[in-house]
Amino acid sequence: MHHTARRLTGGLLALGMTVGVSACGDDPATDPEPAAEGSWSFTDDLGRTVTLDEAPDRIAGLNDLTASLWNYGIEPVATFGQTSADDDVAFEGRDLDDVAIVGSTYGEIDLEALAAADPDVIVTTIYPDDSSGEIPADKAGYGFNDLAQQEQVAQIAPIIHIAYRGSAADVIERVVELADALGVDTEGGEVAAARADFEAASAELTEAAASGVTVLPVFATPADGWWMAKASDDPQLALYQDLGVTFVEPGGDGYFWHSVGWEEVPGHPSDVLLYSLRFSMTPEEIAAQPTAALLPAVQAGQLRPWKYIGPDYVSQAAYMAELAGYLSEAEDVTP
Incomplete structure (x- = not known):
């Protein structure tokens, strides 16, 4: 695939990217213990359930999603994307002093810096390959260069994928659900406004x-x-x-x-x-x-x-x- 196409405007598909497996609780065979009462879980748009002992509060991930979660009050500990958060209009006006910018070019993520940020979960989007909206089972999340890289990232913290398809109106609601799961009041206050x-x-x-x-x-x-x-x-x-x-x-x-x-x-x-x-x-x-x-x-x-x-x-x-x-x-x- 043409290198330029990988870097196209925010919504650009990384056409032809391969896929990945991530997150705790992806496979019952490898995670046989039922979640303890009071534990935290979230099922992402690949149908994979991330289960943790308690609600995560250290969030890292793709600029596009971390910026959106920040608009609901969840400041990320680390971000990566096609460009540096410093240059991304989505972070305009934000103080990034306490945020680790661990990737500023598509598919290039500083794994050591990401691990040092100690995230509880990592969030990213994932695109279909065609207008059907279906996401192949072997596709990596957006922001990852390939399956191998995604698997390395998943060793640091479980990955939550939000599907970017259909209308953004539906994607917005899905991100609201994620914010709600992360402890944000999504029915009142600033989110209601x-x-x-x-x-x-x-x-x-x-x-x-x-x-x-x-x-x-x-x-x-x-x-x-x-x-x-x-x-x-x-x-x-x-x-x-x-x-x-x-x-x-x-x-x-x-x-x-x-x-x-x-x-x-x-x-x-x-x-x-x-x-x-x-x-x-x-x-x-x-x-x-x-x-x-x-x-x-x-x-x-x-x-x-x-x-x-x-x-x-x-x-x-x-x-x-x-x-x-x-x-x-x-x-x-x-x-």
Whole structure:
């Protein structure tokens, strides 16, 4: 698989990654003792149950999930991901002094540093391989380079996988369930307020999208042209689509993305161009490409940031309100 594709914007599938087994209690044959009364357990989206003597309070894992759990008050002890938490918009405004950043490139995790952080559990997402939403039995969680690496990580602490498929609305609820299991009050307090903000932002986005302006999310690379996201395959975009946003269908028979060279870019016009904030070219760099300069959105100056935001009420509400503003300001500029 192309190296660039491994590093695509937050939701980028690590296409072709292999799978892994993790967590305590994965196999009754190797964990025959029933859980003692009062012990903690959580069954993840692979159907694997992690069982501990007590509720975990030292959480490590993929940036995308640790940032979301932090929005519910659970500060991680360690994070890893495609980029450093220092550079990740999901951690904007956070004090990371007490958080071990143990990976800043996809699949590269400092196992010694992760072990030193002494996590009780490690959380990550996992993607299907196609639009069916099914996850192969031999697939590794997102963030892990391969099965062998995931197994090494699982020696440090059990791994909880949250499936990233369907609509982000469902993934958000699953993360709320995890937060609840970790001791967060998810029915009242800050979470209830965040849920209300999310519902208000959803309505705001629906109203803004009613104008019908078209939107194309892209990950642009100087050498390879650009990768256009398929909204129905990306849970975050699928949520926005369900709320009424009109995404351009990029074509192609691949899952999640359709990539084209720069010479084909003019054939994919939109009113608004969303450019990925993870590794993608800047608006200025995109506009400097002769073929991209022909696009209506570029000519109208309607390039806006596409933020890969984790599956939680707080961050999604903030970006949906931002996106609603972009759509409200945008003009219909496509023929």
